[in-house]
Amino acid sequence: MNDEERQTLRNHIIFLGTQLEQERKRSMAKSELLRRLLDREDLGWAVNDEVRSLAYQCLTDEYLQSREKENRHD
Secondary structure: HHHHHHHHHHHHOOOOOOOOHHHHHHHHHHHHHHHHOOOOOOOOHHHHHHHHHHHHHHHHHHHHHHHHHHHHOO
């Protein structure tokens, strides 16, 4: 592997790492919004039970998917 190939790989790694971090931050922001929708003391008063139910389902699905990933890596 020559220097040019190494530099290209390095650039790809940096780009992918940056994209991963941005997606992680977006995911955390979405999760926080869903939590706030569930909290009747915060935004939950402004939404109906159906919306709160959907928010709860999204958070639960996200949690289950993260647990599945952890279990696959163990």
